[in-house]
Amino acid sequence: MFRMLIINPGSTSTKIAVYDDLTPVFVETLRHSSEELAPYKTIFEQYDFRKNVILKAVEDKGVDIKTLNAVVGRGGLLKSIEGGTYAVNYIMLEDLKIGVQGQHASNLGGVIAYEIAKSLNLPSYIVDPVVVDEMDDIARVSGMPEITRKSIFHALNQKAVAKRYAKEKGIKYEDLNLIVAHMGGGISVGAHKNGRVVDVNNALDGDGPFSPERTGSLPVGDLVKMCYSGKYTIDEIKKMITGKGGFVAYLNTNDGREVKKMMDEGNKEAELVYKAMAYQVAKEIGMCAAVLSGKVDSIILTGGLAYGKELVDWITERVSFIAPITVYPGEDEMLALAEGGLRVLKGEETAKEYK
Numbered sequence: 596m597f598r599m600l601i602i603n604p605g606s607t608s609t610k611i612a613v614y615d616d617l618t619p620v621f622v623e624t625l626r627h628s629s630e631e632l633a634p635y636k637t638i639f640e641q642y643d644f645r646k647n648v649i650l651k652a653v654e655d656k657g658v659d660i661k662t663l664n665a666v667v668g669r670g671g672l673l674k675s676i677e678g679g680t681y682a683v684n685y686i687m688l689e690d691l692k693i694g695v696q697g698q699h700a701s702n703l704g705g706v707i708a709y710e711i712a713k714s715l716n717l718p719s720y721i722v723d724p725v726v727v728d729e730m731d732d733i734a735r736v737s738g739m740p741e742i743t744r745k746s747i748f749h750a751l752n753q754k755a756v757a758k759r760y761a762k763e764k765g766i767k768y769e770d771l772n773l774i775v776a777h778m779g780g781g782i783s784v785g786a787h788k789n790g791r792v793v794d795v796n797n798a799l800d801g802d803g804p805f806s807p808e809r810t811g812s813l814p815v816g817d818l819v820k821m822c823y824s825g826k827y828t829i830d831e832i833k834k835m836i837t838g839k840g841g842f843v844a845y846l847n848t849n850d851g852r853e854v855k856k857m858m859d860e861g862n863k864e865a866e867l868v869y870k871a872m873a874y875q876v877a878k879e880i881g882m883c884a885a886v887l888s889g890k891v892d893s894i895i896l897t898g899g900l901a902y903g904k905e906l907v908d909w910i911t912e913r914v915s916f917i918a919p920i921t922v923y924p925g926e927d928e929m930l931a932l933a934e935g936g937l938r939v940l941k942g943e944e945t946a947k948e949y950k
């Protein structure tokens with residue numbers, strides 16, 4: 596039996612768990628208020644704060660960290676890499692610290708995992724970070740040579756639910772064509788072709804459907820005019836695209852349940868915006884169906900928003916002609932991290948090296 600500490604930092608919380616093989620000893624969400632995070636200018640500055648709350652929470656749960664065999668973190672905005680479990684190494688730590696492809700809470704996952712593991716002389720790993728890149732070359736061409744389309748998405752949960760579907764059907768993931776729509780604070784829709792995500796929208800940076808906090812793709816000419824209007828700084832525009840876009844911009848909330856409540860109370864703007872999000876997700880699914888030449892075994896709807904029955908129904912109405920719909924609300928990220936770590940600890944897989 597292998598005991599692993601799992602660390603999954605998000606923008607407003609850190610999810611942690613201890614697993615004995617694939618059995619959870621505990622799973623806990625440590626919430627961080629905006630006041631608590633306010634003093635830190637960068638994600639990396641939150642390192643000590645988050646590490647300390649994690650260690651305290653583990654202690655409070657009565658788990659002695661000396662009983663651990665490994666620490667597994669969610670990986671962040673590293674250089675683009677293929678999916679799998681990676682050993683945390685020095686090059687990775689440096690890239691996570693500088694944010695080689697940008698700042699994201701999950702950059703802390705690998706760093707904190709490494710530091711806790713190092714103090715105990717244990718291995719540390721990351722699994723399927725947001726930069727997993729298995730895109731076909733044709734999907735990278737944007738139409739402007741200076742700009743290449745990037746694969747930045749909810750790789751951990753997309754891969755986890757796709758493999759869960761495969762297991763439930765008794766078919767190998769590599770033998771399936773799936774479209775996975777992860778709908779959380781950000782939204783990514785990926786075309787999984789025989790075990791590779793050959794095309795997906797960049798969920799972090801103005802690409803794909805709008806989401807509770809992000810604009811997704813925008814009419815580019817209008818955006819350029821806004822950028823040069825002199826009214827906004829670059830940071831303000833970036834924040835409007837990622838963080839203050841989508842539901843937040845239209846309805847001043849990032850909470851799908853709140854939007855549903857507004858809609859039920861007769862707020863027509865809320866209804867239009869909620870339906871428009873479903874419409875955009877459906878369009879993106881249609882694009883992925885074209886990527887897969889119409890050969891789609893299932894469309895999987897997942898992420899927190901997939902708990903919303905109306906949203907699922909609106910999307911289903913538009914895309915059920917493509918393939919059967921499977922709904923896995925929420926996410927399987929903690930288990931997916933444990934599975935990734937365990938495969939290596941058991942010797943079923945060798946940890947990949949980040950270069």
Ligand SMILES: Nc1ncnc2c1ncn2[C@@H]1O[C@H](COP(=O)(O)OP(=O)(O)OP(=O)(O)O)[C@@H](O)[C@H]1O
Nearest residue numbers: 778779780781807849850851852898899900902903
């Ligand atoms: N029962 C529900 N009905 C509708 N929306 C819901 C429900 N439960 C959660 N949500 C919404 O799901 C969204 C959050 O999803 P999730 O927890 O997957 O996102 P996250 O982990 O914060 O971000 P990301 O998935 O982008 O990493 C929020 O808008 C939340 O209000």
Ligand SMILES: CCCC(=O)O
Nearest residue numbers: 747748749781798799
């Ligand atoms: C881009 C994937 C993770 C997120 O939504 O922040």
